[in-house]
Amino acid sequence: MATEASETSSSNKRNTTLRERLARADPSLTVPASVAVAELPPGVRISHVMSGSLGERGGILVGEKLVSINGKPIRDTVDFYFHGADDRLTIAMEDAAGNPRKVSIRKETPEDHLGLEVEQFTTQHCGCACVFCFVHQLPDNMRKSLYVKDEDYRLSFLQGSYITGTNLKDSDLERIASQRLSPLYISTHAIDEDVRKYLLGLKKARPIIEVLQFFKKHRIQMHSQIVLCPGVNDGAELDRTLDTLLSFHPTVQSIAIVPLGMTKWRDGLPDLKPVDRTYAKAFLKGLKPRLAAIEKKFGHPIALLADEWYLIAGLKPPSYTRYPDLPQLENGVGMVYHFYKDFAEARKALPAKLPRPWRVAAVTSTLSPPVLEKIIELCHQCEGLRIDVYPTVNTVFGETIHVTGLLTGSDIGKTIKHAPFYDQYLLPGNCLRKYDERFLDDLTLSDLRQQTGKLITPVLGGALDFVETILEQAIGAEHRTPGDHVFLKKHWANS
Numbered sequence: 001m002a003t004e005a006s007e008t009s010s011s012n013k014r015n016t017t018l019r020e021r022l023a024r025a026d027p028s029l030t031v032p033a034s035v036a037v038a039e040l041p042p043g044v045r046i047s048h049v050m051s052g053s054l055g056e057r058g059g060i061l062v063g064e065k066l067v068s069i070n071g072k073p074i075r076d077t078v079d080f081y082f083h084g085a086d087d088r089l090t091i092a093m094e095d096a097a098g099n100p101r102k103v104s105i106r107k108e109t110p111e112d113h114l115g116l117e118v119e120q121f122t123t124q125h126c127g128c129a130c131v132f133c134f135v136h137q138l139p140d141n142m143r144k145s146l147y148v149k150d151e152d153y154r155l156s157f158l159q160g161s162y163i164t165g166t167n168l169k170d171s172d173l174e175r176i177a178s179q180r181l182s183p184l185y186i187s188t189h190a191i192d193e194d195v196r197k198y199l200l201g202l203k204k205a206r207p208i209i210e211v212l213q214f215f216k217k218h219r220i221q222m223h224s225q226i227v228l229c230p231g232v233n234d235g236a237e238l239d240r241t242l243d244t245l246l247s248f249h250p251t252v253q254s255i256a257i258v259p260l261g262m263t264k265w266r267d268g269l270p271d272l273k274p275v276d277r278t279y280a281k282a283f284l285k286g287l288k289p290r291l292a293a294i295e296k297k298f299g300h301p302i303a304l305l306a307d308e309w310y311l312i313a314g315l316k317p318p319s320y321t322r323y324p325d326l327p328q329l330e331n332g333v334g335m336v337y338h339f340y341k342d343f344a345e346a347r348k349a350l351p352a353k354l355p356r357p358w359r360v361a362a363v364t365s366t367l368s369p370p371v372l373e374k375i376i377e378l379c380h381q382c383e384g385l386r387i388d389v390y391p392t393v394n395t396v397f398g399e400t401i402h403v404t405g406l407l408t409g410s411d412i413g414k415t416i417k418h419a420p421f422y423d424q425y426l427l428p429g430n431c432l433r434k435y436d437e438r439f440l441d442d443l444t445l446s447d448l449r450q451q452t453g454k455l456i457t458p459v460l461g462g463a464l465d466f467v468e469t470i471l472e473q474a475i476g477a478e479h480r481t482p483g484d485h486v487f488l489k490k491h492w493a494n495s
């Protein structure tokens with residue numbers, strides 16, 4: 001939770017320049033945008049050797065450098081997976097002292113794998129200065145990694161992160177084609193090059209049409225995103241962008257249109273119009289016939305709107321029952337639908353009555369209370385369970401930031417402080433980094449629990465997880481008896 005002192009120190013630094021803000025990112029953490037990733041020197045360090053694995057039997061040790069496989073240079077994880085898939089491998093290694101040696105490994109069955117892990121590669125830095133870039137709009141004292149502007153096609157392939165493609169060199173494109181790194185996730189924003197360059201903050205950029213043509217020729221599929229800035233790439237410009245992207249289907253598999261987010265930390269950045277309720281309503285109304293026509297023509301909705309549009313407009317996001325594979329879920333398309341996918345299981349899991357009264361505060365963003373209505377209505381059918389929703393204003397980024405993924409530990413802490421009489425506090429799991437449960441403002445879940453002294457539990461999945469996260473706490477061990485609902489059955493089976 002933010003102390004008074006830290007809030008004051010943040011506001012004192014409010015006038016830091018963009019240059020100062022970006023200087024916080026450690027340049028040694030990234031490969032410069034001007035460097036071709038495909039031309040990086042070979043050699044990756046072994047970070048783990050599984051016991052009894054082919055790699056261990058071959059004498060490979062943690063800390064050694066793997067230089068090539070079957071004569072092919074290994075520059076990173078992608079090369080390692082790609083060339084390591086062969087049956088017969090001659091691996092060129094260097095030991096800790098730099099002495100070279102060769103290891104021969106023969107796989108007996110297609111299921112055999114080396115049992116080796118290599119160190120994560122250094123990601124490539126982005127060379128853009130997008131007018132809506134979230135990194136440019138960060139206050140001080142956030143999680144350190146947030147200040148790194150990475151843009152790396154390898155991460156796009158491995159993790160689905162979006163890239164603009166503006167730092168792709170010819171050798172990178174050749175590698176994408178030869179290793180079939182597909183699908184990739186490409187931010188398009190606008191097909192008109194002047195509009196695109198304005199949005200990307202670049203004077204020069206490889207035209208997006210060239211990238212599209214290259215991908216089409218080499219059968220590399222892509223998912224696209226358009227960050228929509230009112231008055232810049234909407235209206236006729238959006239029509240043109242959609243027309244072109246759709247003409248590249250099936251190379252272009254899906255197109256997500258997401259509203260720009262503007263924090264209160266935009267000193268020195270271009271003036272942009274925010275997406276407010278009036279704009280979102282008019283935008284949805286105007287685009288509806290176009291989206292329906294696209295769905296009819298292609299048989300599925302290639303162009304998709306982030307749920308945030310509907311929530312800002314005060315409308316219900318659409319259901320995707322007919323299209324269960326949601327390619328742009330990470331972009332917020334279909335999140336509400338996804339949350340309710342296991343609603344029937346949640347209903348089954350809920351007992352008719354709790355053994356003791358249990359009061360829950362569901363802490364969420366200002367946009368989300370309507371999303372929780374249905375699950376809370378269900379939970380209130382359980383005698384003894386009471387849930388109140390606490391929409392939390394985002395004071396760290398500004399009131400216009402209203403999505404759950406950007407809620408900070410300090411704001412959540414304030415909400416809990418003002419509503420101290422609950423047995424349990426639920427949080428949306430997406431405001432925490434998974435592996436260390438750290439909020440964007442560098443506070444950890446454990447810090448927050450300590451500061452408030454409260455039982456705080458994140459909800460990581462959908463409706464079922466919402467119910468089970470409550471039941472796991474509300475039904476104390478002394479009350480557990482085998483019942484007829486999913487949670488108790490599961491608990492009993494595991495105990």
Ligand code: SF4
Binds near residue numbers: 129130149150151
């Ligand atoms: S591509 Fe644009 S939005 Fe992404 S990190 Fe770079 S400047 Fe920011």
